[in-house]
Amino acid sequence: MTISSPKKSAAPSHTKDILLDTAEVLFSRDGYRETSLRALTTEAGVNLAAVNYHFGSKKALLEAVFARRLDHLNRIRMQRMREIDTMAKDGEGVPSVQDIMRAFIAPMFLLREAGEGSRSFTTLIARVLNDHDPSTRDIFLKYMKPVFNECYRLLCGVLPHLSRESVFWRLVFSTAAASRVMCRDESMTMLNKAGSPLPDSGAVLSVLIPFVTAGMEAP
Amino acid sequence: MTISSPKKSAAPSHTKDILLDTAEVLFSRDGYRETSLRALTTEAGVNLAAVNYHFGSKKALLEAVFARRLDHLNRIRMQRMREIDTMAKDGEGVPSVQDIMRAFIAPMFLLREAGEGSRSFTTLIARVLNDHDPSTRDIFLKYMKPVFNECYRLLCGVLPHLSRESVFWRLVFSTAAASRVMCRDESMTMLNKAGSPLPDSGAVLSVLIPFVTAGMEAP
DNA sequence: GTCTATAGATTGATAGAC
DNA sequence: GTCTATCAATCTATAGAC
Secondary structure, three states, X not given: OOOOOOOOOOOOOOHHHHHHHHHHHHHHHHOOOOOOHHHHHHHHOOOOOHHHHHOOOHHHHHHHHXXXXXXXXXXXXXXXXXXXXXXXXXXOOXXXXXXXXXXXXXXXXXXXXXXXXXXXXXXXXXXXXXXXXXXXXXXXXXXXXXXXXXXHHHHHHHOOOOOHHHHHHHHHHHHHHHHHHHOOOHHHHXXXXXXXXXXXXXXXXXXXXXXXXXXXXXO | OOOOOOOOOOOOOOHHHHHHHHHHHHHHHHOOOOOOHHHHHHHHOOOOOXXXXXXXXXXXXXXHHHHHHHHHHHHHHHHXXXXXXXXXXXXXXXXXXXXXXXXXXXXXXXXHOOOHHHHHHHHHXXXXXXXXOXXXXXXXXXXXXXXXXXXXXXXXXXXXXXXXXXXXXXXXXXXXXXXXXXXXXXXXXXXXXXXXXXXXXXXXXXXXXXHHHHHHHOO
C-alpha cells in the first residue's frame, strides 16, 4: 500500500474506473467502432446506461481512456528529449540520432510491458492511428503532436545536411514502423515463414531502434 | 480505342463494373465497414439490391475489388524480383538491397499514379491492412503473402550476416512505412510543422527507398 | 436484371422509477 | 447512481413484382 501509485491501485472500485479499464481492453481487441456499449457494459458488469451517465457519450469515453495514460507517458518522453536538448546546449557534444529516437519510441514499449491494461492501450493507439474516422484519429494526434514536433526539432538539429521535408517523412516512417509492431497480431504470424513466435517488446525494440536510426541517418 | 487496355476503358457500362469502381473509391475514402450498401449503391446510381445480386455479399464485393487490381500488380512485382534472382544466379554479382526493396515497393506507387481509381485502391490497401477484423485483413494478406515471402527470401540471400528474424522484422517495418504513406491524409498535415503540401508519389518514393534500404542494411 | 418493400437484427442514447 | 424499458435510426440481406 505504501509504495503503490496514485490512489486506487489493485481493484478499481468505482464504476468509472471499471469502465475505463474495460474500454481499454475491448477497444484495442475489437476496435472502437466494433465494440458496442452493450458488449462493453456487460463485460464490465455494469449497467448499459452507465457509459452515458459517467462520460456523456461513447466517444468521450474513448478520449478519457487516452487522457488517463497519455498524460503520464508523454511527460516521460518530453522529459527525456529535453534532457538530450539540455546536454547538447551545455556543450556536451551533439546528441546521437539513436538517443533521440530511443527517447521518442522506447517509453511506449516500456509502458507496454507495465501490465495487461497498458499493453492493451499501446495496441489501441496503433489501431486508432489508422482509423478511418478523422475525429477518432484526431483525439490521439492532439496528444501526439507536441512530442512529435519536439522530436522533429531535435532531429533537424543533428541532421542539418538533410532537407526538413526529408527529416519529417523519415520520422513519419519511423512512427509507422513503431506503431506496426505495437499491434502485432495473427496477421504477422501468417506472413512469418520462419514460424518463430512473436518476440517480447524488448526484443522487437532491439531490432526497431537500429532500423529507424539507420533510416534517419541514410545519406 | 486502338491503344486502350483490356476491354472496357472509358466509361464502365455494366452495373458490376460501376459497383467495383464506386466501391474502390468509397471503401478507401470512408472505410469498408463505414460504407453502407445504401451509400454505395446510391453513389453508383444503381439499385440497393445490386450488390447482393452481382457479388453475393458486401465482403465478396471487397474481395472482387482486390482481385481486379492485385492480380496484375503482384505479377509485376514477382517478375521484377525474379529478374533480380536470375541475374544473381547467372553470376552477375550480388543484387543490391535497394534493387530488391524497389522491386517490392515501387510498383505500388506506380499503380498509385495510374489514375484516380487505382490511387484510391492503394489507399484502400493501407486501410485494410490495419483493419480490426481479421477476416478483412486476411483477404489482402492472402495476396500479399507470396510477394512478401519472395522478397524476404531475396533479402536473406544478400544479408546473410543478419538473423532471419531480424530480416523478417525489418521487412515488416518497411512495409509499415510504405503503407503509411499510401494512406497519407489530413492527419499528416496536422503534424507537418513545415506546412509543406503533401508531395506526389515520386517524391515520397525518393525518400522512402533510401530510408528502408538503410534500415535493412543497418549493422 | 432491376426495382420496391420489408424483414430481422443491432446500434447509441434517453426517460423515468427506484 | 443504478436500473428497466424503449425510442429512433441504422444496417445487411432477401422476397417477389415487373
